[in-house]
Amino acid sequence: MQPKKKIYIALKFIIPAIIFLISIGFVSKKQEEKLCKKIVITIENQQGNFFINEGDIMDKVTKNGREMVVNLPFDNVKLKDIEQRIEALKFVQSAQVYRDLQGNMLIDAVQARPIARVFNPVGKDYYISDRGEILPVSERFTARVMVLSGSFFRPYLEKNLLIDQAGKDLFNFIQFIEKDKFWSAQFAQLEVNKSGMINIYPQVTKQIIEFGSVADYSEKLSKLKIFYDKILPDRGWNRYERVNLQFKDQIICE
Structure with missing residues (x-):
């Protein structure tokens, strides 16, 4: 051949x-x-508040370990269902679940951020988030936020502070204080009665500030700033027990 x-x-x-x-x-x-090689979890918006962690999210992904995802074909993984389970966590504001070109499952979760804590004398305390949502307290972590109290909050517990105009108005005031470095450092507690009338308890001085309703709150805070800048240094920081800001162009001190 x-x-x-x-x-x-x-x-x-x-x-x-x-x-x-x-x-x-x-x-x-x-x-x-086509296989899920790894699960990569990112949690945003924590800002020093650690109410959820990767373990909490992984428990939702695997249904507390009953369902394995890693090494499972992506065709058998329902990403939308996993996303909905993660969003069911009270402290998760939103979540996105998707895959990358390397075969990893990527989970981007946004944590709800509390801006105030509601003291509830007849039950559990609650947080109010920066979106007006009512959040449960956590055994794992306590946020350093302003305290709210009073009968005003009873209709909103387990609901949302934005369900009516009165709640929206108060939320806007709380949000303003939380974002302002000076006022957030001054106020320890807001006591709000059923009619929406507010008493403020400061962090340092002993005066009860009779603030009244949230109407014209910018003007009232301007008067209170005058009280702090002009009156207290001259008369003494604990000379007065009550400061009334409810009357236009007046600061009434007792």
Whole structure:
């Protein structure tokens, strides 16, 4: 047999075999790319408040360990269902679940951020989030936020502070205080009665500030700033027991 013919016969069998092996490797690689290799969790908006962690989210992903996800084909993983389970966590504001080109499941969760704590004398305390939502307290972490009290909050517990105009108005005032470095450092507690009338208890001085309703709160805070800047340094920080800001263009001190 001629050498060229021998080479031709050999190649006739070798080339299909090589193509077959390459095809198997390619299919195997494609199958591997379809598997969930790793779960990568990112939690945003914590800002020093650690109410949820990666373990809490992983418990929702795996249904407390009953369902494995890693090494499972993505075709068998319902990303939308996982997203909804994560968003069911009270301290999760929103979540996105998706996959990347490397075969990882990516979870981006946004934590709800509390801005005040409601003292509830007949039950559990609650937080109010920066979106007006009512959040439960956590055994794991306590946020350093202003305290709210009074009968005003009873209709809103387990609901949302934004369900009516009175709640919205008070929320806007609370949010303003929380964002202002000076006032957030001054106020320890807001006591709000059923009619929405507010008494403020300061962090340092002993005066009860009779603030009244949230109407014209910018003007009232301006008067209170005058009280802090002009009156207290001159008369003494604990000379007065009550400061009334409810009357226009007046600061009444007792």
